Amino acid sequence: MDGVGLRAATRDDREFCFRLHKDAMGAYVDAVWGWDDQEQWAYHVELFDPGRWRIITVDGADAGMLSVDHHEDHIYLGRIELLPEHQGRGIGTYLITELLSEAEQRGVDLVLDVLTVNRRAHALYRRLGLHDEHHPSDTKIRMRYRPGGPGT
Numbered sequence: 001m002d003g004v005g006l007r008a009a010t011r012d013d014r015e016f017c018f019r020l021h022k023d024a025m026g027a028y029v030d031a032v033w034g035w036d037d038q039e040q041w042a043y044h045v046e047l048f049d050p051g052r053w054r055i056i057t058v059d060g061a062d063a064g065m066l067s068v069d070h071h072e073d074h075i076y077l078g079r080i081e082l083l084p085e086h087q088g089r090g091i092g093t094y095l096i097t098e099l100l101s102e103a104e105q106r107g108v109d110l111v112l113d114v115l116t117v118n119r120r121a122h123a124l125y126r127r128l129g130l131h132d133e134h135h136p137s138d139t140k141i142r143m144r145y146r147p148g149g150p151g152t
């Protein structure tokens with residue numbers, strides 16, 4: 001997709017990533033646990049890992065973030081968040097499709113968790129070929145794409 005890129009996150013991206021999370025996921029977090037700025041900031045500071053996170057850029061401007069863990073037997077999509085003005089433009093689909101291609105090439109599963117209240121993301125993941133699995137929490141759905149599995 002023209003104009004879409006990834007760059008390594010830096011410590012200077014901490015504020016951007018917090019604002020992004022609030023804008024992209026705040027309503028969902030609020031629906032499940034309630035949104036408290038101080039609690040969410042403390043949680044963000046604890047989780048923020050510029051060594052593992054990537055900033056999604058669109059035409060050179062910061063537009064979102066991506067966190068992916070590569071394991072020997074699977075790829076785990078920890079987070080993908082886009083600013084609201086960049087949602088619905090195919091950017092998330094493009095990036096997830098790239099991960100699906102990597103999973104196919106490596107012969108491993110792509111795994112992710114999605115909040116049950118985030119129906120839009122859940123529908124996107126299903127359209128892209130991921131299937132629901134049981135999750136130990138009633139607030140999330142574990143989803144998996146298995147190369148060579150149903151729908152591939």
